[in-house]
Amino acid sequence: MTTGNRPLSPHLGIYRFRWTMALSILNRITGAGLAGGMLLLAWWLIAAAAGPVDFALVSDLIASWFGRILLFGWTWALFFHLLNGIRHMIWDTGRGLDLPAAWTSGMLVVAGSVVLSLATFAGGYMVAGN
Amino acid sequence: MDLRTPVGRARGLGSARYGTEHWWVHRMTSVALVPLTFWMVWSMISLAGAPHAEVVAWIGQPLPAVLLILLLLNSFHHMHLALQVVFEDYIHNEPVKIAAIIVVRFASAVLAAGTVFAVLKIALGG
Numbered sequence: 001m002t003t004g005n006r007p008l009s010p011h012l013g014i015y016r017f018r019w020t021m022a023l024s025i026l027n028r029i030t031g032a033g034l035a036g037g038m039l040l041l042a043w044w045l046i047a048a049a050a051g052p053v054d055f056a057l058v059s060d061l062i063a064s065w066f067g068r069i070l071l072f073g074w075t076w077a078l079f080f081h082l083l084n085g086i087r088h089m090i091w092d093t094g095r096g097l098d099l100p101a102a103w104t105s106g107m108l109v110v111a112g113s114v115v116l117s118l119a120t121f122a123g124g125y126m127v128a129g130n
Numbered sequence: 131m132d133l134r135t136p137v138g139r140a141r142g143l144g145s146a147r148y149g150t151e152h153w154w155v156h157r158m159t160s161v162a163l164v165p166l167t168f169w170m171v172w173s174m175i176s177l178a179g180a181p182h183a184e185v186v187a188w189i190g191q192p193l194p195a196v197l198l199i200l201l202l203l204n205s206f207h208h209m210h211l212a213l214q215v216v217f218e219d220y221i222h223n224e225p226v227k228i229a230a231i232i233v234v235r236f237a238s239a240v241l242a243a244g245t246v247f248a249v250l251k252i253a254l255g256g
Contacts (some may be wrong), residue, residue, distance in 0.1 A: 028216060035209050042245045045198075048189060049248035063179070075171075082167050085160050092157070103138040120171055128179030 020099075023106045027084045030077035055124040076119050079113040152211060159208035166201040182191045186252050195253040210238040 017020070044062075047054040061067045087105050090096050096105055132139065173194065177185055186196055213234045221227040 025206045029198050031212050032216065035213060037239065038205060038209060041202075042241045043204075045189075045202075045245045045248045048182065054181040055185070059182070065237055078167065078171070082164065089157070089160065109249065120175060123175040124178035127177075130179070 020102050020106050023084065024107065027088075030081040030084075033077045034074065034081055035076065040070075040074070050115060072117065072121060076113055076117040079116045079120075080109065081113045083116075119130040141206070154212075156208065156211045159204045159211070162200070162204045163208060166204060169197055170201055181254065189249060189252045190255070192253070195249050198249050199246050203242055206242040207236040208243075210235045 005054060007089075041061075044055075044058050047058045086095075088107055090105070096102065131184075171187070177188060189198065215233050217227050217230045217234070219228060
């Protein structure tokens, strides 16, 4: 049986760009990024268990300007994935699937993820003092 | 006419003996991770810039230790289920796809065991 040259169903190229499709793939991209974030969390915890010297290495890396940029990226990805996950759970109940509702909930997820990330960093800077 | 046996229908598994379990477990870990993630972010804010002694003292308390272990197990489980679907969607070379799924599953198991051990070592005063 040949399956190689069967026609494909309509794919990415024929659709006009919509924000909802960007948010859909962004859920997967942020999820993949968060898998990298789990490596940092694992390193942080194992270093804490290993002792002060190992912990200082991770701690200093996170506190560097480079570490802070990475941490902000992960924080935003975490909130985006979390809020969009809640959006998916609402969809799983059959609600909010029409286009205007999906657009509005998408914008709420984007706005919420930015606000919560900024609030998290503001809180962190207040606690740490620098 | 439904040719399935009553028990087959009750189990909800098709001929692949698989059903919706992967999707369902993925959703269950999501539901658990919603409160756990908010708690984790809140805790990380309160520990911003904290030295080793303070971090270890926090992990060593019963509630943070238990919640951390729940967060870790749910996160790594959620992670490997998700990455499996990503690999199934995008890797079209069968041996490479299977290898990638196995590597991620093993890696998530190693990371889960390693991090849970780290929490227990701190909490139980190693």
